Amino acid sequence: MIYVTKIYMPDREKFKSYIDGIYESGWLTNNGPLVQELEKKLEDFLGVKNLLCLSSGTDALQFAYRLLEVEDKEVITTPFSFVSTVSAIAAERLTPVFADIDKDTYNMDPKNIERLINDKTCAIAPCHVFGNACEIDEIDAIAKKHDLKVIYDASHAFDVEYKGKHILGYGDMSIISFHATKMFHTVEGGAIVIKDDALYEKAKVVRNYGIDAPDSVSMLGVNSKLNEVGAAMGLCMLEEEDIIHKERKKSHEFYTRKLREFVQLQEKNPSADQSYSYFPVVFDDENEMDQVRTALFEKGVAARQYFKPSLDTLPYVNCSEVMENSRDIASRILVIPMHSGVEPMVAETIIDTLSNMRTYEQAS
Ligand SMILES: Cc1ncc(COP(=O)(O)O)c(C=O)c1O
Structure with missing residues (x-):
């Protein structure tokens, strides 16, 4: 049977050489050298800053909502996307509120957003469906007018630039999935790109259980780390x-x-x-x-x-x-x-x- 997605396997010898390196160093996880190298190379390749690799696209979405540090709030999102776009909102105990899509672009129609905004709204969370860029300027203008955050799900858009800049560079945060079925993958994995430098520094600590230094836990954190084997796959994929x-x-x-x-x-x-x-x-x-x-x-x-x-x-x-x-x-x-x-x-x-x-x- 031929399925919609076919997993791309990069050069076997190249991957093996990374795995040999992992055996030699004994470093499998905990922000290892390959994760650091991949983050740097992805930032260069995509032309974005403040990119953090995480354990999946779903995790990256939940991670973004955690960073907002809000409770009992609503997030305006799209009804037409992979389930994680919405489940991540609900899993973080926020309420998804839907703005219907445009029938031609399949993306959230900006015309449907403003009437949904109320005192509880904290963010707008569109998805660039099938890699088709949303009406970013319009959405960002609405968010600015109402002082809302924008979190883009760019999971399908590894190969997309909008107005000359990679699409992950838009919004307060943008996330992407690096699942094995995607155009670029790390087996399982994902990433978040964070506009605000201070929030990016904080996110690094949140990703590591809230541990900011040996014997110091400065905030509530989670384990959202990508491991070295996944990063090795990502480095091989990037070359191809x-x-x-x-x-x-x-x-x-x-x-x-x-x-x-x-x-x-x-x-x-x-x-x-x-x-x-x-x-x-x-x-x-x-x-x-x-x-x-x-x-x-x-x-x-x-x-x-x-x-x-x-x-x-x-x-x-x-x-x-x-x-x-x-x-x-x-x-x-x-x-x-x-x-x-x-x-x-x-x-x-x-x-x-x-x-x-x-x-x-x-x-x-
Ligand atoms: C639009 C969209 N968002 C989020 C995800 C979740 O990503 P992951 O499978 O890496 O958790 C996917 C995965 O296919 C997706 O297509």
Whole structure:
């Protein structure tokens, strides 16, 4: 079976040489030399400062909310993302409040934000879905007007610059997942980029159980450390980023060329780079989506409905308003695999299935 994501394994000998080094040093975790090297190299590669590697993307989101040090507050977020975008808010005992998405970009629509702001609101937490940059300027302006923090979930956007600067450099904090299925990964892992220098210094202590010096615990902390094996994987991946990027770009361009007249493609933010992380296609209705999904499955391709369920329906959020756009897109979207070799077959199956269906509908 061919799945939507395929884990990239970097050069084996290179990885082995890092593992040999770990055996020699005996240093497996606790802010080791490889984590420090990876943080420095990522800062240089992405052109950002104050980047901290953490143990996962979910952890990075929860970590961001912990750093806010607020209680009994609300966070305005998107209903259309991976579940962690919202579960992290709830897990930190904050209340997620949903602003519905735009039907073309699939990102939180800034027009829906302001009416949700009240005395309890402490932050806005959008996600750059499928690596498509949010309306950052508009969101930041709303946050500034109401004195709110902005926490961006940039988990899909490792390859994206917005207005000439890497997307992780926006907001008060931005987080990213380095899960094995992502374009850049550390097996499990993630990172946070923190705008404020003092908060960044504090975050380093929070990440290490609140321990700021030998025999000194200065604040409430957690264990959010990335380990040395994960960092070794990250260092290997970073060396091959241009290869990964080129391969994905080629596949993305192929799909765009073949499919744009048959299905709805995500409308990208013109001020940002095209991300090559995912390839979502949206059909006219759920029935069409389902037929294509079945036809692909029969050929051994497991295309998937991202992001279903729409997050306003989660059992632990109390959302009284229906997020219509999010539910609608979630019901008729498929993310298709983008690895070399599968593209022509997937594109042909989609086109054939739709052509057969639509001809049949016209005839009947
Ligand atoms: C948008 C988004 N946010 C957060 C996460 C959570 O990241 P992790 O799996 O590293 O915990 C993911 C993971 O897929 C994601 O896609």
